[in-house]
Amino acid sequence: MYRFRHQDLLGIDQLSVSDIHSILDTADVFREIVTRDIKKVPTLRGKSIVNFFFEPSTRTKASFEMAAKRLSADMLSFSVSDSSMVKGETLIDTARNLQAMNLDLIVIRHPSSGVPHLLAKYVEAGVINAGDGMHEHPTQALLDLYTIKKKKGRIKGLRVVIIGDIAHSRVARSNIIGLRKMGAEVTVSGPPTMIPVHAESLGVKVVFDLAKALKSKDVVMLLRIQFERQSEMLFPGTREYSTFFGLNEDLMKGVKKEAIIMHPGPINRGVEITNKVADGPYSVILDQVTNGVAIRMALLYLLIGGGKDDHLD
Amino acid sequence: MITWIKGGRIVDPRRGREKDLDILINKGKIESLLPPGAFHPPRDSEIRQVDASGMVVTPGLIDMHVHFREPGEEYKETIATGSKAAAAGGFTAVACMPNTNPINDSRSVTEFILERARKANRIRVYPVAAISKGMRSESLTEFGDLKQAGAVAVSDDGRPVTNSELMRRAIEYAGFFGLPVISHCQDLDLSNRGVMHEGVISTKLGLIGIPAASEEVMVVREILLAKLTGCPVHIAHVSTEGSVAFIRQAKEQGIPVTAETAPHYFSLDHRSVMEFDTNAKMYPPLREPRDVEAIKRGLSEGVIDVIATDHAPHSPLEKDVEFDRAAFGIIGLETSLPLTLQLVRDGVMDLPSAIAKLSHNPATILSVKGGTIEEGKEADLTVIDLNKEYVVHEEDFNSKSHNSPFIGWSMKGKAMFTMVGGRIVWNSDEHNPGR
Numbered sequence: 001m002y003r004f005r006h007q008d009l010l011g012i013d014q015l016s017v018s019d020i021h022s023i024l025d026t027a028d029v030f031r032e033i034v035t036r037d038i039k040k041v042p043t044l045r046g047k048s049i050v051n052f053f054f055e056p057s058t059r060t061k062a063s064f065e066m067a068a069k070r071l072s073a074d075m076l077s078f079s080v081s082d083s084s085m086v087k088g089e090t091l092i093d094t095a096r097n098l099q100a101m102n103l104d105l106i107v108i109r110h111p112s113s114g115v116p117h118l119l120a121k122y123v124e125a126g127v128i129n130a131g132d133g134m135h136e137h138p139t140q141a142l143l144d145l146y147t148i149k150k151k152k153g154r155i156k157g158l159r160v161v162i163i164g165d166i167a168h169s170r171v172a173r174s175n176i177i178g179l180r181k182m183g184a185e186v187t188v189s190g191p192p193t194m195i196p197v198h199a200e201s202l203g204v205k206v207v208f209d210l211a212k213a214l215k216s217k218d219v220v221m222l223l224r225i226q227f228e229r230q231s232e233m234l235f236p237g238t239r240e241y242s243t244f245f246g247l248n249e250d251l252m253k254g255v256k257k258e259a260i261i262m263h264p265g266p267i268n269r270g271v272e273i274t275n276k277v278a279d280g281p282y283s284v285i286l287d288q289v290t291n292g293v294a295i296r297m298a299l300l301y302l303l304i305g306g307g308k309d310d311h312l313d
Numbered sequence: 314m315i316t317w318i319k320g321g322r323i324v325d326p327r328r329g330r331e332k333d334l335d336i337l338i339n340k341g342k343i344e345s346l347l348p349p350g351a352f353h354p355p356r357d358s359e360i361r362q363v364d365a366s367g368m369v370v371t372p373g374l375i376d377m378h379v380h381f382r383e384p385g386e387e388y389k390e391t392i393a394t395g396s397k398a399a400a401a402g403g404f405t406a407v408a409c410m411p412n413t414n415p416i417n418d419s420r421s422v423t424e425f426i427l428e429r430a431r432k433a434n435r436i437r438v439y440p441v442a443a444i445s446k447g448m449r450s451e452s453l454t455e456f457g458d459l460k461q462a463g464a465v466a467v468s469d470d471g472r473p474v475t476n477s478e479l480m481r482r483a484i485e486y487a488g489f490f491g492l493p494v495i496s497h498c499q500d501l502d503l504s505n506r507g508v509m510h511e512g513v514i515s516t517k518l519g520l521i522g523i524p525a526a527s528e529e530v531m532v533v534r535e536i537l538l539a540k541l542t543g544c545p546v547h548i549a550h551v552s553t554e555g556s557v558a559f560i561r562q563a564k565e566q567g568i569p570v571t572a573e574t575a576p577h578y579f580s581l582d583h584r585s586v587m588e589f590d591t592n593a594k595m596y597p598p599l600r601e602p603r604d605v606e607a608i609k610r611g612l613s614e615g616v617i618d619v620i621a622t623d624h625a626p627h628s629p630l631e632k633d634v635e636f637d638r639a640a641f642g643i644i645g646l647e648t649s650l651p652l653t654l655q656l657v658r659d660g661v662m663d664l665p666s667a668i669a670k671l672s673h674n675p676a677t678i679l680s681v682k683g684g685t686i687e688e689g690k691e692a693d694l695t696v697i698d699l700n701k702e703y704v705v706h707e708e709d710f711n712s713k714s715h716n717s718p719f720i721g722w723s724m725k726g727k728a729m730f731t732m733v734g735g736r737i738v739w740n741s742d743e744h745n746p747g748r
């Protein structure tokens with residue numbers, strides 16, 4: 001019989017198709033719980049989780065906090081400004097200190113790729129990657145897969161296009177890996193400066209022309225354009241970007257009628273997406289946020305809630 | 314006292330041959346080379362015997378590219394510990410790069426390094442002085458004075474000379490003093506914030522890539538400057554297929570360019586980074602399997618003249634950190650020989666050619682002693698057991714630092730005795746009993 005056996009969630013890369021199915025099915029149960037009047041269950045009472053964020057984040061951090069609280073776990077949140085890191089402590093020392101507090105789970109976001117993997121080597125607690133550099137953001141990909149499955153009834157065989165700064169996006173990387181694993185067809189599009197070298201090696205098709213890339217797609221996934229990257233000579237400006245690579249009503253005519261539009265947030269309205277499209281009927285952007293809590297509850301449960309051994313009842 | 318190296322097979326890279334010969338050493342020099350059995354020690358004479366039966370005897374190995382961190386970062390390596398690591402790896406001489414703190418851009422630092430080497434009293438240490446003051450690519454250091462002080466080459470290794478006019482003048486001016494210019498080829502704009510080779514693995518791991526072009530652009534610049542000035546340039550740590558092709562072309566045109574690569578560029582590729590292992594992080598980065606093949610071909614065809622380690626010690630403070638914040642570089646002195654011998658076993662080069670790249674060729678490029686086994690010459694020799702098998706253990710390193718991607722590797726071939734000026738500076742059996 002299948003069992004979820006992981007101690008850490010470092011990347012989508014490490015999950016099997018059965019793992020992903022199991023996480024999505026578990027999320028279904030928790031999604032039901034959070035629509036109840038009383039949204040709290042005692043599943044993780046006595047467990048301690050720390051949220052360790054070395055980068056600014058609103059929704060991911062809040063989503064994990066919400067998930068932990070609804071499962072009755074004790075949760076502590078640090079962000080870089082109030083941790084010792086600014087005092088020059090190394091990451092490994094910090095990890096050892098956290099270890100000494102006998103935590104059950106560490107949720108970490110860090111600007112350097114591979115940090116959750118480094119941390120996992122030094123602590124006994126489980127580690128959840130909440131976004132590492134440009135590498136992976138597995139919980140985002142899982143909530144996206146969940147949202148797609150809810151909206152479209154399946155993932156296998158769907159045609160998905162991801163648009164924007166693919167090269168520097170951990171969301172894109174994790175989603176590409178997850179979608180390919182689950183049998184979806186993935187196209188990426190954006191300015192050539194934002195498509196990684198050897199993108200095909202990730203199992204995707206590259207189509208630069210946005211209108212062509214959108215043609216007959218079931219799912220349109222947008223990425224946030226990071227203005228700070230303008231200094232890196234990737235694109236000349238937001239005006240040019242929105243003209244040639246932004247999603248507008250006209251372009252939406254090319255996609256399938258029942259297509260959905262997703263965005264991991266925060267949105268730059270008027271840059272990668274027009275207001276009308278963002279708020280239009282295709283958009284499932286807010287469903288993603290709701291589902292994010294359910295997915296994270298499922299993960300906390302599976303990793304430290306005895307979910308490895310028992311059935312959920 | 315006379316030393317008698319008995320029963321060994323001599324590898325003479327200068328003549329490209331191997332021959333069974335005994336060696337008699339007197340007063341630090343090779344007195345005679347004799348056929349086995351020809352020497353009968355006179356009674357009552359004091360003779361030290363070195364049993365080299367079943368082993369090969371080569372000119373003392375020379376590593377023309379190491380970082381000994383002294384002055385300034387003695388917690389990583391000192392000239393004494395680096396020299397010990399070198400001797401353990403079979404090296405009788407090294408050239409140490411100037412990116413210390415302070416930078417070796419003046420007579421006083423060069424003299425300090427030589428003084429430390431004298432105190433360490435193990436191997437020959439040749440300082441390489443900086444090309445530009447403070448390695449800032451603004452103005453030339455005093456090449457003449459530095460040469461008189463003991464510098465054997467100039468280089469801004471670790472940083473490229475970004476100003477092409479300055480590099481041109483450096484090559485011209487160094488030519489007059491007979492100082493080779495060693496170029497660290499890196500276009501800083503192209504490598505930008507890169508931390509590994511730009512390719513499928515960097516794309517997969519979400520690490521910023523350093524394209525092969527970052528190296529190749531500068532290799533081509535140096536070749537064109539060597540052509541323009543007619544003065545020699547030596548390209549450090551070649552890592553890409555493209556660099557090999559450009560250097561091959563330049564040599565065919567008679568442009569005075571020489572090149573080195575490091576053992577990791579023919580032993581590893583960018584897949585070693587997959588687990589975010591910071592011991593797989595160096596500049597230039599580990600490239601693709603096709604680059605590894607091109608480096609081997611370059612070695613086999615003589616496009617690449619030298620194997621040098623780029624021995625770059627770092628402590629856990631610089632290495633046990635986030636991958637993109639970790640320092641570039643690995644140690645290499647104690648693994649270079651067995652990794653090179655692997656190429657011989659794989660048929661990439663014959664033994665004399667491999668030893669030439671580890672001794673004769675660097676000696677020629679730097680115009681220093683050694684690189685040959687001849688009567689009347691300095692007795693700098695390495696006795697190698699080609700069949701000695703062992704596993705690389707972290708605790709066995711003589712270097713002060715342990716940042717090596719080869720820990721845990723099974724190796725074959727080991728320096729058993731290292732001899733500088735007739736003096737045994739390393740005896741493997743004494744130092745590693747039981748291994």
